[in-house]
Amino acid sequence: MLANCHRSGLAYARSFDGNRIAYSDDGKGRPVFLLHGFINTGKNWRTAPLSPALRAAGCRVIIPDLRGNGNSTVPVTEPSFRNHAEVRDLIALADKLRLSEFDVVGYSRGAIVAAEWITRDRRIRLIVPGGMGIDFTDPEWARRRAFADAFAGKKVTDETRGAIAYATSIGIDLQSLALQQEFQPAPGQEELRVTSPVLVVRGREDEENGDPLALRALFSNGRMHYVTGDHNGAYRTEEFSDAVVRFLVRE
Numbered sequence: 001m002l003a004n005c006h007r008s009g010l011a012y013a014r015s016f017d018g019n020r021i022a023y024s025d026d027g028k029g030r031p032v033f034l035l036h037g038f039i040n041t042g043k044n045w046r047t048a049p050l051s052p053a054l055r056a057a058g059c060r061v062i063i064p065d066l067r068g069n070g071n072s073t074v075p076v077t078e079p080s081f082r083n084h085a086e087v088r089d090l091i092a093l094a095d096k097l098r099l100s101e102f103d104v105v106g107y108s109r110g111a112i113v114a115a116e117w118i119t120r121d122r123r124i125r126l127i128v129p130g131g132m133g134i135d136f137t138d139p140e141w142a143r144r145r146a147f148a149d150a151f152a153g154k155k156v157t158d159e160t161r162g163a164i165a166y167a168t169s170i171g172i173d174l175q176s177l178a179l180q181q182e183f184q185p186a187p188g189q190e191e192l193r194v195t196s197p198v199l200v201v202r203g204r205e206d207e208e209n210g211d212p213l214a215l216r217a218l219f220s221n222g223r224m225h226y227v228t229g230d231h232n233g234a235y236r237t238e239e240f241s242d243a244v245v246r247f248l249v250r251e
Contacts, residue, residue, distance in 0.1 A: 016092055020071075033063070038180070042064060084185060203229035207231075
């Protein structure tokens with residue numbers, strides 16, 4: 001059960017294991033969760049075009065800081081991330097808010113968490129996994145392993161060096177980030193063959209994380225939409241916002 005208090009415009013909830021989950025909850029209408037990516041926070045969504053566009057379209061927008069990020073608790077021990085703790089936080093938050101049905105938009109790592117969540121919660125009506133291809137469904141995904149090792153201080157590669165420098169510059173705990181990668185969800189392809197409508201959105205210049213068309217093909221009711229931008233920029237575009245709003249409002 002989650003208990004909550006409010007500070008500085010955010011709500012703070014105590015999750016199943018006592019860790020604090022920060023979130024914002026704005027607007028009225030159909031509930032939509034927005035899940036942020038790696039080395040990001042809910043602020044990334046609150047300053048992107050999608051959040052106000054959803055509210056203008058008559059949606060209630062719920063934006064959490066996933067555990068280990070932003071104003072949420074930053075655990076640095078393995079038990080705090082095992083057994084799909086991040087998804088359990090979100091299920092408990094939806095319970096606390098007494099939501100019987102809702103949609104989920106995730107970008108980058110947030111899309112991975114959203115994909116795992118839909119396999120565990122029948123209340124999810126639609127999902128939008130943005131900025132991802134099919135690679136995250138492999139539990140031995142080499143890119144995930146490389147980032148987990150790098151943030152744990154085991155081996156830094158050319159690909160991971162910039163991410164470590166950025167995380168260090170903004171003061172994020174590297175051990176927590178390592179655990180987020182170590183215990184990142186990897187829902188199997190069979191698990192993801194859900195019947196819910198799914199919109200995969202990808203930047204045309206985004207070459208990270210595998211084939212998005214292969215991811216779209218997993219879903220019996222999957223659609224694909226390309227927008228302008230690379231991996232770090234596509235979700236900030238009006239194109240991305242327009243595509244997501246059309247999908248969520250028209251379905």
